[in-house]
Amino acid sequence: MSRVYNFSAGPAAVPVDVLKKAQQEMLEWHDSGMSVMEMSHRGKDFISIAEKAEADVRELMNVPENYKVLFLQGGATTQFSMVPMNLLRGKEKTCYVNTGAWSKKAIKEAKIHSNVHISASSESTNFTTIPAVDSWDVDQNAAYLHYTSNETIGGVEFHSIPDVGDIDLVADMSSNILSREFDVSKFGVIYAGGQKNMGPSGIALTIVRDDLIGNVKAGSPSMMDYKNHADAGSMFNTPATYSWYLMGLVFEWIKEQGGVSAIEAQNVRKAEKLYAAIDNSDFYANPVELTSRSRMNIPFTLANAELEGLFLSEAKSAGLVTLKGHRSVGGMRASIYNAMPEEGVDALISMMAEFERTKA
Template sequence: MSKRAYNFCAGPAALPEAVLKQAQADLLDWQGRGLSVMEMSHRGDDFTAISSKAEQDLRDLLVIPSDYKVLFLQGGASLQFAQVALNLLPEGGKADYIDTGIWSRKAIEQAQNYGAVNVAASAKKYDYLAIPGQNEWQLSKDAAYVHYTPNETIGGLEYGWIPETGDIPLVADASSNLLSRSLDVSRFGLIYAGAQKNIGPSGLVVVIVQEDLLGRARSSCPKLLDYKVEADNGSMYNTPATFSWYLSGLVFQWLKEQGGLPAIERINRQKQELLYGYIDNSEMYVNPIAKNDRSWMNVPFRLQDERLDKVFLDGAEERGLLYLQGHRSVGGMRASIYNAVSLEAVQALVAYMTEFEKEHG
C-alpha cells in the first residue's frame, strides 16, 4: 500500500486513518453479522446501537447539557441556512446576523427569504481581515435569534470568543471548527455543523438545539425540516444518512481515545502556531488576517510573487501535500488543518515552504 498523502483539503476533509481502517473492515462484514454497515435497517437493533453510541460520545466530548437535543440530519449546513429561519424566525419577525465572510453572507441571503434580517455588524469595513468587536454590533432588542459563523472556512477568520446576546438565542454555524477545541454549549440556543470537516464524511449535518426552541416552526415549514419532528423521531423521520452517521461515530470514538477535546486543542494549537509562526517570519509568504482573529482550522496565505503560485502548488503535489490551492473566490493558498491533519503533516508543509523559499526567494 502506498503512503497516504498529507491532505489539506477544506472539505470533504481528511479523516483519521484509524477510522478509515475500521470502516474498511466493517464495509463487508460488520461485527461478524455478514453484512455491511451500509446494508442494515436504520430501525434495526444494530444501527440503533450505532446511532445511540454516536450521540452519547458526542455528548460526552462536548459536555452537552441534558436539555439539548442532538440531531443527525441531511442537507449539509447550507440547508440549515433556511431551516434555522423556518424554525426560529416567526412570520413577520426579525433576526440579527453578523457578516464575517462568504458563509455568513450565504446564511443572510437565505434568511432574508423568510423575514427581516438586521445585519448587526459586518467585517466588510475591515476588508474581511478582522472581526468587528461586539462593542461595534447593533443588535436588535426584538430579534428572534442572533446568528454568526464562528469560523469562516474561505477567508480564514475565526472568533476567539463567544458573543453575549442576553435572553436572545445565539445560533452558530460551527461547521468548520466544532470539535477542534472545548466549547461551552450552554451559551448557545442552537449549533449546526456540516460533518465534512471535523465530524465525519459529507452527507450529514449535526444540530445541537435547546429543547425550549423546539416546536416553533412556522406553518409553512416542511415537516421534514421541523426540528421538533426530527427530535421526536430520533433523527429518523425519514431514512438518515446511515453510513455518514456510522463513520462520524467512529470519529467521536477516535477523539475520545486521543484524550478528548482538551488533548485535541493542544495539538491544534501547536499546528496553527507552527504554521502562522513560519509565515510571519518569512519574506515570501503573507497572511493578512488580524492576529487575534486568525482561524485555527483554515490558514490562507499568499506568495509575495503570485507568478510562483503554480510552481509552488506543483511542487507540493509532487511531495504529497495535497489541496493547498486557495478557494477560487480569493485565490492564493489555503492549508486546512483539521483534527485529522497531524502535526507531522504541518511540519512537512513548513519544511516544503522553507525549501521553496530558499530556492525561489
C-alpha cells in the first residue's frame, strides 16, 4: 500500500493516526466484543463515545455552557434549512452575505422560508474578494445574519469575525472549523459538515445558543427542530454512529497536536509556503485578493491552460492527487485542511517547481 497526498476539498484527508486507531478498533472497541458500527446508540459503550466527543470539542472550541453541541445528520446542506426554520421566531426577514457557491446554496434554501436580504455580495468580482464589513447593509431587525466563513470553491476566507451589531450571527464553518481559533460566544449558531476538518461525511456539528432553541417554525418536520435533537442528546433518531465515533477520534488527535492554536500555526505555515510558491512564479497565479485568501483551499492557474492535463498527470505520478479545480472555476485547487501534513505541501511545491522548470 502506498498512500498519496490527497488534496480533495471533501470528503478530504483524515489524519493517518486516526485511521490507524480506527483500524485497530474495527473488530472490537475496547472490551465490548463488537465494532462501534454494530453498537446500539442507546448502549453505555456508544454513549461514552458520544459524551467524550462532545466534551473534547467543547474543550477545543471553548464552547460556553449556554450552548448546545449537536451531532446531526444531513450534513451542512440540511442546516441551510434548519437555521431559518429554527431562528425566524416570528420574523420574516433574514440577512445573508454572498461570497461564493456555498453562500448561494444557503441563500437559495433560506428563500423558501424567509425574505432574504443580501447584506453584501462579492459576485461582481467573481467571488475573489470579501466585501469590507463596514460596507454591509445589515437590517438589525432581521432574525439573523448568515455568512460562510470559508468558501472551498473560490478560495476566500474571513480572517476575523464580522462585527454586525446586535443581530444574531450564524456561520457555516464547514471548511475551516477547528483550523483556527474562534470566539463561539459571538455566534448564535455555528454549523459544519464533518468531511473536511473533522473526518467523515454523513454528520454535521451544530453549536446553538440555548435561547435560540424551542422556537421552530410552525409546521416544520420534527427532524428539523433543534429542540428535539437537543432534548435527546442528538439521538432523536438513530444517529450516524460510526461517523460520530471517527469525529471523536479526530478531536482526540487535535488535542494531541497541541489543540487548535497549534493546528492554526501549522495551517499558517502551510498556506504561506504554497502562496509564496505561486506568487514568486510567472508560471502560476492565484486570483484571490491578498487579504481574502483562504488557508484551507488554494486555487491556482497555469499561465498555459493547455498544460493543465499534463500537470495533473505528473502530479498523480508523484503521489499528489485530487488537484483539479472545481468545474465552475477551472485550474487547480489544493485543499490543505488540518490533516494535510506540511510534508504534503512541500511535496506539491517541489513538484510545481520542477514542472515549471521543464515546461515553461
